[in-house]
Amino acid sequence: xxxxxxxxxxxxxxxxxxxxxxxxxxxxxxxxxxxxxxxxxxxxxxxxxxxxxxxxxxxxxxxxxxxxxxxxxxxxxxxxxxxxxxxxxxxxxxxxxxxxxxxxxxxxxxxxxxxxxxxxxxxxxxxxxxxxxxxxxxxxxxxxxxxxxxxxxxxxxxxxxxxxxxxxxxxxxxxxxxxxxxxxxxxxxxxxxxxxxxxxxxxxxxxxxxxxxxxxxxxxxxxxxxxxxxxxxxxxxxxxx
Amino acid sequence: xxxxxxxxxxxxxxxxxxxxxxxxxxxxxxxxxxxxxxxxxxxxxxxxxxxxxxxxxxxxxxxxxxxxxxxxxxxxxxxxxxxxxxxxxxxxxxxxxxxxxxxxxxxxxxxxxxxxxxxxxxxxxxxxxxxxxxxxxxxxxxxxxxxxxxxxxxxxxxxxxxxxxxxxxxxxxxxxxxxxxxxxxxxxxxxxxxxxxxxxxxxxxxxxxxxxxxxxxxxxxxxxxxxxxxxxxxxxxxxxxxxxxxxxxxxxxxxxxxxxxxxxxxxxxxxxxxxxxxxxxxxxxxxxxxxxxxxxxxxxxxx
Numbered sequence: 001x002x003x004x005x006x007x008x009x010x011x012x013x014x015x016x017x018x019x020x021x022x023x024x025x026x027x028x029x030x031x032x033x034x035x036x037x038x039x040x041x042x043x044x045x046x047x048x049x050x051x052x053x054x055x056x057x058x059x060x061x062x063x064x065x066x067x068x069x070x071x072x073x074x075x076x077x078x079x080x081x082x083x084x085x086x087x088x089x090x091x092x093x094x095x096x097x098x099x100x101x102x103x104x105x106x107x108x109x110x111x112x113x114x115x116x117x118x119x120x121x122x123x124x125x126x127x128x129x130x131x132x133x134x135x136x137x138x139x140x141x142x143x144x145x146x147x148x149x150x151x152x153x154x155x156x157x158x159x160x161x162x163x164x165x166x167x168x169x170x171x172x173x174x175x176x177x178x179x180x181x182x183x184x185x186x187x188x189x190x191x192x193x194x195x196x197x198x199x200x201x202x203x204x205x206x207x208x209x210x211x212x213x214x215x216x217x218x219x220x221x222x223x224x225x226x227x228x229x230x231x232x233x234x235x236x237x238x239x240x241x
Numbered sequence: 242x243x244x245x246x247x248x249x250x251x252x253x254x255x256x257x258x259x260x261x262x263x264x265x266x267x268x269x270x271x272x273x274x275x276x277x278x279x280x281x282x283x284x285x286x287x288x289x290x291x292x293x294x295x296x297x298x299x300x301x302x303x304x305x306x307x308x309x310x311x312x313x314x315x316x317x318x319x320x321x322x323x324x325x326x327x328x329x330x331x332x333x334x335x336x337x338x339x340x341x342x343x344x345x346x347x348x349x350x351x352x353x354x355x356x357x358x359x360x361x362x363x364x365x366x367x368x369x370x371x372x373x374x375x376x377x378x379x380x381x382x383x384x385x386x387x388x389x390x391x392x393x394x395x396x397x398x399x400x401x402x403x404x405x406x407x408x409x410x411x412x413x414x415x416x417x418x419x420x421x422x423x424x425x426x427x428x429x430x431x432x433x434x435x436x437x438x439x440x441x442x443x444x445x446x447x448x449x450x451x452x453x454x455x456x457x458x459x460x461x462x463x464x465x466x467x468x469x470x471x472x473x474x475x476x477x478x479x480x481x482x483x484x485x486x487x488x489x490x491x492x493x494x495x496x497x498x499x500x501x502x503x504x505x506x507x508x509x510x511x512x513x514x515x516x517x518x519x520x521x522x523x524x525x526x527x528x529x530x531x532x533x534x535x536x537x538x539x540x541x542x543x544x
Binding site: 011079082088089091241 | 294295313315318320322327328329330333341342344345346347382385
């Protein structure tokens with residue numbers, strides 16, 4: 001498995017991914033920096049900041065950028081017979097699929113950490129004096145990462161399926177945009193996979209290990225992860241190359 | 242004889258269409274196997290199945306006496322391949338393309354420079370492959386197939402897109418690999434002329450069926466050779482030969498001797514000289530692959 005990961009990372013890091021990694025955190029930073037809300041007495045300004053930044057970052061940029069990354073990690077395989085060459089090497093398709101998925105999840109975690117940096121950066125630039133609510137922020141950062149597991153799996157599947165770079169992105173947008181409405185609904189929000197990054201990063205949520213109840217995490221995030229990951233995995237096994 | 246590749250009843254159907262039908266392919270160890278057939282005959286489909294890119298509808302494939310279905314990984318570690326049109330990563334340089342593959346194969350880094358040298362790409366090693374000519378991409382593909390020094394090379398139309406001198410280089414390279422390093426090589430082509438100087442064994446595929454499989458010498462024998470005779474009085478000469486019971490034709494002022502062995506040719510010339518004809522030219526008319534195909538398929542239909 002390790003050689004596959006090394007080879008995959010080697011190919012991907014030469015594919016101009018830096019700007020993609022920074023887009024989401026940068027958008028969050030700019031929004032956080034420009035917005036000026038009144039902070040009510042007794043409320044930690046870090047909380048308000050995080051609430052604002054999450055709206056644009058967790059609801060839009062995080063899900064959309066995972067789609068772009070998944071598209072990039074498959075693009076060079078589609079362009080000029082890459083799949084063919086890769087799969088005639090002594091590798092199994094299962095390992096290739098899992099390898100690409102692991103690389104993507106590692107990058108999403110990296111984006112989340114950049115976002116953490118962006119949040120801290122805004123507060124620092126604005127001169128917040130209150131202590132940084134480390135525990136809450138970590139919960140939000142890791143929650144968002146875990147919520148993106150199924151989304152990345154689906155995007156990887158779609159990116160392998162479509163030779164065209166834009167098609168999987170369109171699929172992603174079609175599911176991501178309604179999340180803006182879905183998360184406002186108490187009935188549908190908890191069940192909508194594309195709304196989960198926002199809900200799991202939303203610091204106003206419950207106070208368990210994450211901001212959403214375990215049932216929701218296992219059922220919605222875990223369930224959709226299984227469906228999307230296995231769907232993509234099985235599709236790739238059978239794909240004619 | 243030890244067979245490196247042995248398929249049995251290999252068949253691939255796409256819906257109702259049968260692309261490959263009941264193939265019993267046998268590639269002997271150390272040979273250069275020319276896999277011939279017109280475009281669309283099923284060569285690439287067969288090669289894809291040999292490499293496990295595609296599953297056969299029925300039939301089995303054994304490579305190195307191992308079942309491909311069960312031991313694909315251990316087989317592929319010993320196989321280098323190039324499938325249809327060059328495959329490459331356009332955003333990487335030639336060197337980086339090989340590096341991405343090398344990481345998976347786990348061979349020493351110095352192999353990259355060695356194979357680039359072998360195919361004559363050392364100077365272009367650090368240029369992006371999207372700027373390569375088709376011939377350079379093809380050579381990069383051959384370099385990639387040689388990275389792990391495989392025992393078996395499966396090359397699908399490797400001289401596609403190469404200029405005549407590039408073709409000759411590739412042919413010489415393959416010849417050297419087979420003769421000096423004892424590699425077994427399968428090389429597909431739709432042109433006999435591209436492989437008849439390197440191939441030692443030939444398999445001819447037509448409409449998904451292997452209609453011929455033997456040494457290249459046997460194939461040449463099968464291809465009916467004609468001798469073209471230009472003589473002083475063509476028509477009269479033709480009649481004379483005909484009256485001696487010889488299979489001859491008269492076309493465009495020349496006499497054509499069919500199925501001509503050395504003895505037959507000598508006899509015909511002797512008869513002509515004895516009868517006072519002046520013999521200007523005696524030429525062998527080589528059948529092109531297309532003609533051989535036609536002959537072979539004709540034979541197939543007549544049976």
